[in-house]
Amino acid sequence: MLLLALGATGGALMSALQPQIRQYATERVFAARAVHSLSGSRAYDADVVAEIVFTVEAGLSFFHTHGEGMGLILLFASTLVASLAWPPKLRAGLHWLLGFSALFPVGYLAYSALVLLCGRDRGIALAERVLLIPSGSSAILALAGLAGVAGLLLVNGRVRRGRARPLPIPAATRVAPPEHCWRRPPRIVVLTAALLIALAELGGAAMGRFKPEIDAFTSARVRERPELHGLVGSLDVDAEILEEIRVKADGGLRLFHLHGEGVGLMIFAGALVVATCVSASWLRRALYAGLTVGGFLFPFGYVMWSALTPFHGVEAARRIAALSVLVPSGALFLLALWVLLFPLGRALLTRRRATVEEMPAGPVPEAMLSMRRPVMVLVAAALVLLVLAEAAGGVMTQAKVDLDRWRRAQVEAWPIVHGLSGVRPIDGPVIDTVLSRADFALRLFHLHGEGVALVMVAGGIIASNFISSRLVAGVVQTMLAVGGFLYPFGYLAWSLMMPVLGLRAAREVAEVFVWAPFGGAVVAAMSLTVLVLAGELLLRGDAWSGDP
């Protein structure tokens, strides 16, 4: 929860203080000319300084995204370790490894600071060697171990079903007493989280599928308002302005997709912690309200920003979205996250959690109810995906040079596919485009692998605990397991096929054979979950109950 709060706050501060951060970083670079090898020539130094400042900002941005991502991974993975890992020594070992991997996002803060202190290349190398590689490897090791445990339990379960005399069941897989389990958050909070995740997934899919139409709409609205956007009536100048606005509008939608999924997961994770660790009922309700209202509204600020940009201009749209949605809802969400740390900190200091006896004895029984884990196949698939996605993140940065060399060789081996002329300066930009797109696709595999794995775990927990019909819950979990596991591999396939088939053909193959069927399955699973949760909520009329 501390990582989630730090990551979310880091993002907010980075946005609010961007000019000051740039100014500070620039001044620090100029103050240490020798460290950054500045020449004193403006023409040369401008590019060098810009690149260093960009790297510093990238480090802060990675702290924001990895803080939130790693916070969620730690919460769900440690839950699975506590539920599945056995014997106790293995469990303790996995918990230690996971705990150490909490330093990974902090490594990106160090990355930014070390770039300023030691120079770009030395700073990056130092941050990687001291923090990022050890803590990242620790996370991969822990998740691989956990995936192994889940796999063993899965095989064990199959074997047991096929034999007359069952194998012994490890103690950890027996039903734990209620005070050792997560307690159920209210149904309305779970519905909100699932709805946000489903909308974000739909948004992401629509954004990719209808990009040309969205771009055409944006361009048409901008052309209708030449004065507002500073169009000058000259084709080349206006094309540049139009592209900038399209990039910003597209960026807003992209941020909705990212923040919708991330915040949806954070609402669910936060609600689990609130339900289990906060004893005062007024505080519990206040935290549920803060997480749900703030978290649900926040990503829509980006949709608003994107939608208003063609009508009001980039800056005005950003101001309106910030003042009306992003700042108030983001502040509420952050407040809830930070306040939640107080009871957690107190429990940690006194080494206890809110006991069953402390929970209210009134008519709200949800706090007393423990949660079931999702089906083992889903858990194992999500863990394998997490390991692969994390490993891909590591490969992407550590083996970039070798990967690029291999991709370049592939592109040059298929000159007709890429329309190469044989003149190096002409072909250079073409090859660079393929390389950068292939690198981007691999990055998307890393991002989507981690995101979808977390959605699989959270969606599985929601389906197995909040959907009354076992059949529907089973269908949802199957769709999540199959669709969620295979969907991110579309990005890996896209990345690998691009140098051979070309940009467009590789994309079309990935879209037809992977994204549409398997991504569609995930979207359908989350949409079905939302519909069933909403239906059950309406029929029961008890929004605050978590009892299925």
Added chain:
Amino acid sequence: MVGRSVKRVLLAALVALAGMSTPATAHHVGAFIPKDDDITRNVKEIKFAVQAGRPELAVKLFDDGIVHATMEKEEKRLPRGLEDRLRGALRRQDVPGAELRLAIFLAFLTRERLLDAGTRLHRPDLTPERRQEQARRLINAAWRYYNLGDFAISAQDARMAVDVRMGFEDAQTYLGGMMIDPMWAGAAAAKPNPPDEGKATAVIDGMVRVLARFMVMAARTADAGDAGRFLPRR
């Protein structure tokens, strides 16, 4: 006891939030990086092809590209026969001749944008801020073309090239801007001078005259087959 302390913290946080008077800006969406436009990309392709000794590719890139289309559209305002002579130079693999003719074309595009910028500064229907902004944008567009032709122009006449380059800096300064990479945050935060449209117009007019002179001189030089005297044959 704990409940009370948590309530206090909550209250303090709410008061702190309410006290935030300056609106925080929204999220980062990444920086927009201006790219080559179709014309500069096509110019580069033609130049690289002829330099690499691939005349057939250079002619194809010229005939199919936007440079040719723009030359046809502006035929009457460009030096006579520029399009045909450029194609001939590409076929003959006359690298200096082709490069100088492409520089004439780029100088023409630069001059057009600068003329347009000057016209904007005389439009009374626009507010001063709006016409200065439009002029700055057009000067930036002109710089993109000039930058690509600068080598050939300075090789033919270094003084002309210096006049134009300094003209760009002066015009931007007189319009309240600066010729600097916006990513260079420290310098970008410096306070610009107050705009002076009269001086900006004079600078732009001067640049237009220099570029017109270059076009005439360069066309004469290229037609005489003298481009190889100051441009490398590679």
